[in-house]
Amino acid sequence: MTGGPGRAGDASDRGRPRVLCAGHVNWDVTLIVDRLPAPDGEVKIQRRHQAGGGSAANVAAVLAGLDADASLFGSVGADESGTLARRELSTAGVHTYLVEADGETAVKYLIVDADGEVMVLSGEGANEAYTAEDLPPGTLTADTDLLHLTNQPPAVAAALAERAREVGATVSFAPGRQFVDRDFSETLPLADLVFCNRREAAALLDEDDDGATAYGALREDATLVVTHGSAGSEVHDRATGQTTTHDSFAADVVDTTGAGDAFAAGLLAARLDGADLDRSLAVANACGALAAGEVGARVDLSWGRIEAFLDET
Template sequence: MGAPRVVCAGHVNWDVTLYVDRLPSADGEAAIVDQHQSGGGSASNTAFVLSTLGLSSVLVGSTGEDKYGSLVREELAEAGVDTTHLTSVPGAVTTVKYLVVDESGQVMVLANDGANEAFDTASVPDDAIERADHLHLTSQRPETAQALAERAVEAGVPVSFDPGRRLDCREYEPVFRLADVVLLNESEAAATKQSAALESRDGITVIKRGSDGATATVDGRAVAHDGFGTEPVDTTGAGDAFAAGFIAGQLDGTSLETAVAVGNACGALATQTAGARVAITWDDIEDLLDRTVPE
């Protein structure tokens, strides 16, 4: 058998990261101490990490026909990500996000809409999902996410969903109901607290708590891992790396406890480098897990 095949669908960006001495308040000013550019976007970041972990990752999304779109594709191809279903939109610009990161690694994000939600389900042939071992959905138009999830459920393909920051203005309840795994950070979990769909759904709900670890809940049982307490350089993309590690752990047949630990290890490793993209190996994960085993 070949490596597990994961289809990741959602945002594909180019990130411009500015490292500052502090995040300024309104009408304030901060000093730029460094800057960095690389690919970004939740689906793209997760596909990148999955590929470096040895899985077969397929990216579904869209970019413009511009230099940033070309740079994104080159970076992904070098990592082994399949971009066959990454749509290039004529006349559109690739979404660029400007990330402002303070000395503690915390992030503020500014973005243009760009082309990253221009793709639709017509760009994804049925066999692309039918041949997958897993479908991972990230922030995108609710109707697109729902249509892809329905196709995966019909094909018997497990679905995970990491909705991102726009929960306050998007109707994702149908996708919550279809997903086998929902991944949220603490702010997103608070935003969905009143969601009947999230409370009543079957499947696993994972709450990511940054350096404090994560908790996975299923069938009334909670599995917690305290994280690794690493000092972050840049937290951009850490949640996407967590998702990649958690998915990879589940596809490897590990326990839920181990999948959460692997997710936390990937998230922690992602915070140790600049930018949203980081190459992670199983040796990296095992080294981190070994260093934190209690005596």
């Protein structure tokens, strides 16, 4: 992975790679049902599960399990859900820099059917009650290998990306569902690596009459990662013009919540470990499959578990 000018050496020179994730921190309540309710309908809850969520928090937790020195910047409310979210992240080995705001921590209610399909009810909460100036001095330094941004106010994302490039850190960006509704035109040119799904890629990319692809605001040397769900994933390396694809792995899908975050964390961890794109996509798809096989957005992953999965497939 490449970052801006003035890097302080490879992560291997200093032990574990240092990663800072920034974005949403939620508390998730997952309700398992046999089918999603029809309008004015009713279904019985088969199981109830509570755990931490939020894309930035999910990625940080997986990276910590994959031997990264992972930190998280975001915000929570001064309530029980915020306390639970902090405690769970600490247990996962994530260093937290969380602004404690008035009001409630963002809580999401996720209804999951027998096929793993998800319906999400979101409480806005306090997961965007921070600015770039709230990040403590000395958190984002020349020793930082990677800044991973998820959905958040565009001005905050752009300011953090600017600071990361100034210290030579790689910038990755996974804007998520609100990509088409928010103006991230100042952040995209600062990102070395961009994650999106098929719908988001369609909003980002255009093809001319000759089939040539226009990448919009992406850097000339940016890497674009596109996920296709059960159809696998692909990486477009603009610097080399190379496209690498990888099929997804068969999985017993229980809950797809957080699978995309586990995918992103797996690819980032593999790249930080020096893997090529093919190996990185294999690791990422393995992480996504393992996450989809468990209830909740947070999955406990290790290199040993990933290698065992890859050996079995």
